[in-house]
Amino acid sequence: MPNLADAELRRALANRVRFYNELGIYDFYRRDAAVLADSTAEELDPSLNLALREPEMREEMPARKSAAVAAVVEDGVETLAPKPEQGVKDPAAALRIIREDLGDCTRCKLHKQGRKQIVFGVGNPRAELMFVGEGPGADEDVQGEPFVGRAGQLLNNMIKAMGLRREEVYIANVVKCRPPGNRTPERDECETCSPFLMRQIAAIKPKVLVALGAVAAKNLLAMNASMAELRGRFYDFLPAGARATEAWPGARLAVTYHPAFLLRDPRQKGEAWKDLQMVMKYLGLEPPKKAAD
Numbered sequence: 001m002p003n004l005a006d007a008e009l010r011r012a013l014a015n016r017v018r019f020y021n022e023l024g025i026y027d028f029y030r031r032d033a034a035v036l037a038d039s040t041a042e043e044l045d046p047s048l049n050l051a052l053r054e055p056e057m058r059e060e061m062p063a064r065k066s067a068a069v070a071a072v073v074e075d076g077v078e079t080l081a082p083k084p085e086q087g088v089k090d091p092a093a094a095l096r097i098i099r100e101d102l103g104d105c106t107r108c109k110l111h112k113q114g115r116k117q118i119v120f121g122v123g124n125p126r127a128e129l130m131f132v133g134e135g136p137g138a139d140e141d142v143q144g145e146p147f148v149g150r151a152g153q154l155l156n157n158m159i160k161a162m163g164l165r166r167e168e169v170y171i172a173n174v175v176k177c178r179p180p181g182n183r184t185p186e187r188d189e190c191e192t193c194s195p196f197l198m199r200q201i202a203a204i205k206p207k208v209l210v211a212l213g214a215v216a217a218k219n220l221l222a223m224n225a226s227m228a229e230l231r232g233r234f235y236d237f238l239p240a241g242a243r244a245t246e247a248w249p250g251a252r253l254a255v256t257y258h259p260a261f262l263l264r265d266p267r268q269k270g271e272a273w274k275d276l277q278m279v280m281k282y283l284g285l286e287p288p289k290k291a292a293d
Ligand code: SF4
Pocket: 102, 105, 106, 107, 108, 109, 110, 111, 118, 175, 176, 177, 189, 192, 193
């Protein structure tokens, strides 16, 4: 005989998962699968929040575990809650789906702090190299494209120096709306917006990700360290919720200075170039040859 408490619990669980899906969150992690598996409905009921509440997801996300267990249980049938782009092979189509899912986003307070538009990301959906910055500035907010102001010009030069064109890479930010006065995006804003970035990365499947500046690096790596500590090495990176496959085991992530910082302190350009050379070596890129006189 069906247990009423079970049915109610399943409905509540399904509603909660749907609520998080609407926020753009699809990946949930079990802290202790054995405990959950053995729990009775009565044990789970008061701790429903324990299984799904946001603070726990936040604690787990830094580990970048790939074993997502987003199970929706409704009417006795257990199904996974897939991301809308799941199974879409064409990265351009997957990105379009993610953009549609983002919609006219009001998920964090940046939507009401003067943004003109959402700056989703730009570039080659099959890029081997992806750059991730912090958030849009004034020019980006107006044009709807990341890195189009002075810092964008410098980023273009950096890309060119690597032997690539801007159209060949993909460029995005941790947050997609301009923080007022170009302030640093706050933690809750980054945590709300970054699941969409993770999905973009999982759709594009770049070989290398370059985090531009400390905010991007700390958010992608979930590490609180100085730029001196973060730079100069590769990290293995798998977006939260993505599964490593033979075709794409994840990206290698390098950290370098944000172009806006380099505009303020050009002496650090040599250091940034060292970071980019490390990436070029990994990707087998040669700097463009100078035209003969
Ligand atoms: S920053 Fe991201 S989460 Fe916040 S309103 Fe903009 S798109 Fe939505």
